[in-house]
Amino acid sequence: GAMIFQRGGNAVDASVAMLAAVCTMWDTLACGGETQALIYHPGLKKVIGINALGVAPTGATADFYKSKGMRFPPEFGPLAAVTPGTPGGMMVMLAEYGTMSLAQVLAPAIQMAEEGYAIEAQAANGMESNKARIKEWKYSPAVYLPHAGETREAPSAGEIFKQPDLAATFKKLVEAERNALKAKKSRKEAIYAAYDRFYKGDIADEIVRGMQEQGGLFTKADLANWQVKIEEPYSTNYRGVDVYKLPIWQQGPVLLQSLNILENANLKRMG
Numbered sequence: 001g002a003m004i005f006q007r008g009g010n011a012v013d014a015s016v017a018m019l020a021a022v023c024t025m026w027d028t029l030a031c032g033g034e035t036q037a038l039i040y041h042p043g044l045k046k047v048i049g050i051n052a053l054g055v056a057p058t059g060a061t062a063d064f065y066k067s068k069g070m071r072f073p074p075e076f077g078p079l080a081a082v083t084p085g086t087p088g089g090m091m092v093m094l095a096e097y098g099t100m101s102l103a104q105v106l107a108p109a110i111q112m113a114e115e116g117y118a119i120e121a122q123a124a125n126g127m128e129s130n131k132a133r134i135k136e137w138k139y140s141p142a143v144y145l146p147h148a149g150e151t152r153e154a155p156s157a158g159e160i161f162k163q164p165d166l167a168a169t170f171k172k173l174v175e176a177e178r179n180a181l182k183a184k185k186s187r188k189e190a191i192y193a194a195y196d197r198f199y200k201g202d203i204a205d206e207i208v209r210g211m212q213e214q215g216g217l218f219t220k221a222d223l224a225n226w227q228v229k230i231e232e233p234y235s236t237n238y239r240g241v242d243v244y245k246l247p248i249w250q251q252g253p254v255l256l257q258s259l260n261i262l263e264n265a266n267l268k269r270m271g
Contacts, residue, residue, distance in 0.1 A: 012098040016090045020109035033082050035089030039097055047244045049231035052089025054082030059217035078216030083226045087198050092228040095191040102191050103174045113167035121157035128154035199223045
């Protein structure tokens with residue numbers, strides 16, 4: 001993020017670069033389920049909400065899960081997966097409110113995924129402690145458990161960790177943008193060409209193939225029909241300060257309610 005600021009980017013450029021970087025670093029986030037953001041637009045003098053929440057595929061019905069003998073959808077695995085929201089959220093934010101190209105903001109993440117970085121203990125130990133669950137997926141062990149068969153199969157803290165497949169996916173997005181720019185498309189149109197490659201093109205084909213191979217329900221239509229929502233956030237005034245949170249698809253309104261309840265308490269007297 002700091003590097004992007006140094007190169008003249010705005011806060012959205014920096015945020016998207018950081019999101020891409022943590023996709024390579026923090027296994028809890030990865031490049032999947034959701035991205036959420038609040039953006040203050042100085043020109044419009046308003047706060048904008050970004051809702052890039054993945055959704056269940058259309059085949060994930062109550063009848064389907066009952067037919068599998070389940071009372072509820074499972075917590076983990078292919079039948080628990082939602083459509084990937086993070087890439088779409090990143091690209092929509094960049095196209096609508098950023099100033100840089102996808103190539104510029106993805107460059108640090110591509111370098112980290114391709115050349116590797118010294119993995120931190122929290123992520124490395126998380127992979128090790130969850131290795132039985134990782135092994136339930138066909139392709140994940142090759143990435144997260146590079147020492148298969150050893151006592152510790154995950155990387156150790158400080159070991160150089162690489163994700164070449166993630167780098168290849170990001171490079172495909174950059175390639176789509178570059179081809180669109182060569183065809184005289186605008187910066188925004190070129191970023192949306194990369195968006196379409198992810199959700200409607202060959203990347204979508206591979207996501208669907210891999211999920212269905214493992215019993216998941218994703219279809220091409222599920223990915224193509226999903227879209228990022230640009231929303232009006234909720235807000236309240238707390239002791240003279242305007243506070244904004246995203247709407248009810250996440251827990252933002254609870255914070256606003258809590259602040260207004262708290263206004264009635266004498267905090268100084270409570271110490």
